[in-house]
Amino acid sequence: MDYVRRLHQSHRIEVNGEAAYATAARLTKEPERRAKWDALKQLETQMKTQLAVALQREGATARERRLDVWLGQAGGGIAAMLPWRMVVWALAKITAHTTRFWERLEREQVGRNPTLFAALTAHERAQQEFAQRELSGEVKTSLEFVSALLSRGPRAATVGHEGGNLT
Numbered sequence: 001m002d003y004v005r006r007l008h009q010s011h012r013i014e015v016n017g018e019a020a021y022a023t024a025a026r027l028t029k030e031p032e033r034r035a036k037w038d039a040l041k042q043l044e045t046q047m048k049t050q051l052a053v054a055l056q057r058e059g060a061t062a063r064e065r066r067l068d069v070w071l072g073q074a075g076g077g078i079a080a081m082l083p084w085r086m087v088v089w090a091l092a093k094i095t096a097h098t099t100r101f102w103e104r105l106e107r108e109q110v111g112r113n114p115t116l117f118a119a120l121t122a123h124e125r126a127q128q129e130f131a132q133r134e135l136s137g138e139v140k141t142s143l144e145f146v147s148a149l150l151s152r153g154p155r156a157a158t159v160g161h162e163g164g165n166l167t
């Protein structure tokens with residue numbers, strides 16, 4: 001798949017993820033877990049914005065499809081209702097799969113905006129790490145990589161090469 005189509009595809013995935021985490025945060029009463037969903041949502045928003053900027057540079061427009069938002073909201077609504085451990089177990093499984101997807105894109109798009117694709121892989125690894133730490137009881141430090149990426153801000157993916165170092 002060509003570069004611009006991959007950017008559109010990636011942007012749609014982030015729109016979906018952002019809606020899922022935002023909905024889970026909104027429907028979760030427990031403050032600590034709510035804050036965790038919110039941090040994950042912020043990471044998706046950051047990634048989505050970087051992809052929109054990359055699309056703009058190609059003369060394309062990032063569109064947020066209602067269907068992607070609805071599907072995300074549905075997933076987030078289900079996540080908010082299920083037991084926490086079950087949800088983070090599922091998140092660990094999903095992000096292990098999606099991390100491999102982003103790694104494949106990184107290899108496929110070699111030479112095209114490598115920092116952006118490295119950042120995509122890094123942001124998924126950060127979510128996987130979050131889920132794995134939650135499962136192993138490291139609930140106080142589970143957001144470590146997510147917070148690190150958020151503190152770097154969106155420029156990390158478009159300017160520097162720091163984006164892919166969270167392994």
Ligand SMILES: [Fe+2]
Pocket residue numbers: 013014017043044047123124
């Ligand atoms: Fe994402």
